Every structure is written in C-alpha cells, then in structure tokens.
Amino acid sequence: VNIRRKRKPASTIVPIASMGDIAFLLIIFFVLTTTFAKEAKVKLEMATSPDITKLKDSQISVTQDAEGVIRVQGEECEMKDLKQKVQALVAGKDKKVVMLKIDKDLKHSAFKQIFLDLSEVGADIALVGQKEKK
Amino acid sequence: MKLRQRDKDEPVVDVGSFSDIAFLLIIFFILTTTFTKLTGNTMSIPSGSTESTPSEDKQDTITLNGEEITYGETSKSMTLDELRDTLDESAYGERGADERMVILQSSDNVSFELYYQVVMAIRNAEGVLALIDEDDKGDEE
Numbered sequence: 001v002n003i004r005r006k007r008k009p010a011s012t013i014v015p016i017a018s019m020g021d022i023a024f025l026l027i028i029f030f031v032l033t034t035t036f037a038k039e040a041k042v043k044l045e046m047a048t049s050p051d052i053t054k055l056k057d058s059q060i061s062v063t064q065d066a067e068g069v070i071r072v073q074g075e076e077c078e079m080k081d082l083k084q085k086v087q088a089l090v091a092g093k094d095k096k097v098v099m100l101k102i103d104k105d106l107k108h109s110a111f112k113q114i115f116l117d118l119s120e121v122g123a124d125i126a127l128v129g130q131k132e133k134k
Numbered sequence: 135m136k137l138r139q140r141d142k143d144e145p146v147v148d149v150g151s152f153s154d155i156a157f158l159l160i161i162f163f164i165l166t167t168t169f170t171k172l173t174g175n176t177m178s179i180p181s182g183s184t185e186s187t188p189s190e191d192k193q194d195t196i197t198l199n200g201e202e203i204t205y206g207e208t209s210k211s212m213t214l215d216e217l218r219d220t221l222d223e224s225a226y227g228e229r230g231a232d233e234r235m236v237i238l239q240s241s242d243n244v245s246f247e248l249y250y251q252v253v254m255a256i257r258n259a260e261g262v263l264a265l266i267d268e269d270d271k272g273d274e275e
Contacts, residue, residue: 020153026160047250051218051258055172097176102246108198109242111249115265119179128174129250 042071044103048132058099058126060089062118066103068110083117096123175257179265180235193233193264194224196252198240203252214251221259236261 044065062082063071070077072085090096098118102111118125196217197204204211205220212220226234236256240249256263 016153020149020156023153023156023160027156027163030160030163047247049251049254051251051254052173052175055174055176057172099172102250104245104247104250106246107242108240108244108246108249111246112240112242112265115179119265124176124178126172126174126176127250127253128172129254131173 041074042101044101045105046101047104047129049129050132052129052131055099055126055128056097058097059093060086060097060123061099061101062086062114063101064103064106064111064114066105068106070114079113082114083121086118086121086123090121090123096121097126098123099126099128101128175254177253177257177263179263193235193237194261195237195239196256198238198244198248198252200241200243201248203248214248214255217252218255218258221255221261224259224261226262227260231262234260234262235264237264237266239266 042063042065044063061071061073063074065071070079070082072082073089077085086098090098098121100114100118102114115125194206197209202211203214203217205217221236226236238252238256253263
C-alpha cells in the first residue's frame with residue numbers, strides 16, 4: 001500500500017540573525033554622515049523678517065553673538081583677522097557663500113565691518129534669520 | 135594508565151544582545167537629533183571705493199538712524215511696511231543693472247534687527263544692496 005506522507009507545514013520563523021548587522025550598518029552610516037553644527041555653542045537671538053526663504057547650508061560660517069564676539073567656523077576671531085580668515089576659507093571655491101548670523105540686538109557700529117570685509121572678499125552673504133509673519 | 139581529559143570550555147562571547155543595543159542606540163539618536171532649518175536670504179554686496187560708485191541720481195538711498203527710516207532724495211520718513219511697499223513699487227527687477235542699486239546708509243545706533251529687515255526688504259524687491267557707512271560719507275564730504 002502506498003501511503004502518502006503528509007507535507008510538513010511551511011516554516012513561519014522570520015530569520016532575524018542579520019538584524020544586528022543591519023542595525024550596526026545604520027549606526028555606522030549615521031556616524032559617518034552626520035556633521036555637527038560648528039556654531040552650536042554660540043548663543044544668539046536671530047533677527048526676524050517676513051521676507052526670507054529657505055537657505056542652503058554653507059560650509060563657511062561667521063557668527064557674532066550678543067557680546068560682539070566674532071566666530072569663524074565656531075572659533076573666536078578678532079575683527080582685524082576676519083577678512084584674512086574668510087579669504088583663506090573661500091579660496092578656490094566655486095561658490096563663495098558665507099553664512100552670517102548676528103545677534104538681533106547688536107548695534108551697527110559692532111557689525112558693519114563684517115559686511116564690509118565680506119563684501120571686499122567677494123563672498124555672497126547668506127544672512128540667516130527667522131521667518132516672521134507679515 | 136588512563137588519563138582523564140579535562141573538558142576545556144571554549145571562551146564564548148555572547149553577542150545575542152548586540153542587535154538590541156544597536157537598535158536602542160538608533161532609537162536614541164533618532165529621538166535626540168534636531169535638524170536645523172536655515173532660513174534667510176543670500177545676497178552679494180558689490181564692493182568698491184566711493185570714487186568708483188556710479189552717480190547717485192540713478193540710485194535710491196535708504197537712511198537708518200536709530201529706529202527711523204528715511205527714503206529717497208526727499209528723505210521721506212516712513213515705516214518699515216511703507217518702505218516694503220515703496221521698494222516693491224520701484225520694480226527693481228525690471229531695471230538695468232546700474233539702476234538696481236539701493237544705497238543703505240546707517241548710523242551706529244541702528245540695531246541688527248532693523249538693519250536685517252531693511253536688507254531683506256531690498257533683497258525681496260530684487261534691489262542690489264550697496265553699503266555706505268557714515269564715516270565714509272564724512273570722508274567723502
């Protein structure tokens with residue numbers, strides 16, 4: 001008598017052995033691709049305007065906080081050295097865009113030279129601010 | 135003589151929980167990461183000495199003094215909203231390169247907040263910003 005064997009039910013186990021590898025790959029990817037904001041430690045209040053749009057991140061950043069301290073790429077810099085430092089950073093770059101953040105309460109006497117220096121360097125200024133509703 | 139072989143335990147590192155740790159790390163980073171949204175405007179400011187500046191009759195001048203804004207040859211005092219409207223009406227986008235320049239003159243006591251709003255208004259109206267500070271003006275005279 002030929003008796004047919006019963007088929008084994010299909011396995012319902014999901015293989016999770018490679019999940020750990022995937023997780024570590026994700027971590028490695030995020031660690032390698034993350035760039036931390038260079039001016040994260042700078043505390044300043046941004047100026048507001050309704051006439052602003054989205055801005056692309058720039059590799060060169062200049063900030064001036066409420067006390068008038070200037071930072072280039074997150075490092076403190078004297079006003080007299082600003083032009084030279086920015087010049088060195090934009091040299092050889094196609095897009096000479098400098099991201100500029102200034103505290104909203106600073107007076108013109110404190111920040112005017114930054115504008116003049118960046119203008120002389122020939123850099124485009126990406127003025128960062130906050131969107132204000134009209 | 136029969137010698138008993140010792141059972142040597144092979145050192146095994148338990149890696150079973152590694153994936154759990156990895157996922158916990160991912161969840162931590164996802165929850166704590168804040169992406170910065172940059173808003174503003176990009177502008178180029180032409181540089182040059184006062185001698186090389188084209189004649190001022192083709193250019194509009196905005197003067198800031200404290201909280202006060204004055205515009206044009208007549209130095210008409212106006213609010214920021216009025217300035218925005220005036221700049222929009224000036225249709226700088228339709229003008230030639232020489233006539234798009236807006237001279238911004240500012241005294242030392244002007245806050246960056248006001249300065250920024252005026253600069254953004256000029257940029258929004260497609261004007262080209264030209265900077266003059268009062269010291270230069272004094273030297274010029």
